[in-house]
Amino acid sequence: MTEVATNKLGQSFDEANTDSVFDLGAFVGDLTVEEDANSDDISLEGLQQELEECRNDDVVANILSKGTKLREYTKGVENNLRQVELDSIQDYIEESDNLVSLHDQIRDCDHILSQMETLLSGFQAEIGSISSDIKILQEKSMDMGLKLKNRKVAESKLAKFVEDIIVPPRMIDIIVDGELIPLFPSENL
Numbered sequence: 037m038t039e040v041a042t043n044k045l046g047q048s049f050d051e052a053n054t055d056s057v058f059d060l061g062a063f064v065g066d067l068t069v070e071e072d073a074n075s076d077d078i079s080l081e082g083l084q085q086e087l088e089e090c091r092n093d094d095v096v097a098n099i100l101s102k103g104t105k106l107r108e109y110t111k112g113v114e115n116n117l118r119q120v121e122l123d124s125i126q127d128y129i130e131e132s133d134n135l136v137s138l139h140d141q142i143r144d145c146d147h148i149l150s151q152m153e154t155l156l157s158g159f160q161a162e163i164g165s166i167s168s169d170i171k172i173l174q175e176k177s178m179d180m181g182l183k184l185k186n187r188k189v190a191e192s193k194l195a196k197f198v199e200d201i202i203v204p205p206r207m208i209d210i211i212v213d214g215e216l217i218p219l220f221p222s223e224n225l
Contacts, residue, residue: 090096128135
């Protein structure tokens with residue numbers, strides 16, 4: 037999409053400025069990569085391609101068409117950058133009170149968050165302790181439930197056994213009040 041926009045800009049620029057078309061080669065000279073590649077340890081590899089790519093850029097084309105020298109343009113950009121830097125510093129100085137206030141607020145918030153973290157850590161430890169207590173109580177409850185079940189089983193079995201060995205009241209009356217019949221002759225005694 038960028039290429040389409042660049043091509044459209046380039047086409048509209050070429051159509052609008054057919055009378056003031058400039059030759060990029062005439063402005064920068066006939067540079068060859070082979071001649072200048074070894075000078076001053078500066079790599080000019082791909083320079084011609086970059087210059088051709090910049091040919092359709094409106095800012096570069098405007099600079100080159102007006103004949104503005106690059107050094108003057110660079111100085112202008114540097115002056116603009118210095119001015120922006122000074123303006124930024126001035127803005128920073130003007131906002132310094134707000135920045136100090138913001139810093140204090142952030143520090144206070146950090147302190148409050150630290151206290152909350154400590155408080156929540158304490159709650160977490162207490163919840164962990166309560167959780168282990170609940171687990172212990174559950175184990176005791178299960179143990180007591182098992183003991184109760186075992187006692188109920190033992191009680192039912194013992195009740196049946198006791199029922200089986202109890203002498204009925206009629207038999208007790210017969211034994212106590214009944215006539216004794218000697219089963220064995222007394223002579224044998």
